[in-house]
Amino acid sequence: MARINRSSGLLAGLLLLSGCGALTTPVDNSQAPCPRIAILADGADLTRFRPGAGRGDLTAMVADARIAGFDATCDYADRARTTLNVRVTPRFDSERGPAAEGRTLDLPWFVALTDAADSAVLDRQAFVTRVAFGPNVARSNATGQTARLALPLGEGRSAASYTVRLSLQLTPEELALNRTRGPR
Known part of the structure; x- marks a missing residue:
């Protein structure tokens, strides 16, 4: 008989404790949505x-x-979810050409934030990533600096209201070459 009472008491205690959890504020661990993030085709190479x-x-x-x-990672900057923090880190593949001098290559690139229709640039940040080539090495990979963007939300704006674009910063001649040969 004593065993049944102990088991019943333990079960009642567990039920009582589990009921207490319902009174606490639920934690929202949902993932923040990211805006559309894309690499510009004309500026990818x-x-x-x-x-x-x-x-x-x-x-x-x-x-x-x-x-x-x-x-890319996206998270809310505040509990009210009025700002979305977006962090984008590009990766680069590079090849050192026969006419290269030195063992490094500086890659200028940018990230641009536009409205969903791509009709207005809301923010643009420029960066340079240095790629190092070891001795007797013609190919190298590099990771760029993390671009950080803060997107205002609310008042009809959501993550879908924005587009983030990555591109290499090209000269007019380099851009013309990309457009002539098309995406690779």
Whole structure:
């Protein structure tokens, strides 16, 4: 008989304790939504040639690089969810060309925040990532600096109200080359 009473008491205690949890404020661990994040097709690649050299001469190529991808995280900046913090970190693949001088390559790139229709640039941040090539190494990977954006929410604005674009910063000639050959 004593065993039944102890078991019943233990069960009643557990039920009582589990009921207490219902009185606490629930914790919202939901993932914050990210806006659309994309790599600009025209700015995904950079092929740089020695100044004054023809574009068809591969021996004049200094470097060939591309945005290989990115990592992104999004979280709310406050409990009221009025601001969304977006962090985007690009990854680059680079090749040192036959005309390269030195063992490093500086890759200029930018992140741009636009409205959902891509009709207005709301924020633009520029960066430079240095890629190092070891001795006798022609290819290298690098991770860029993390771009941080704060997006206001509410009043009809959600994460879907924005687009984040990544691109290499190209000269007019480099951009024309990309548009001529198309995405790779």
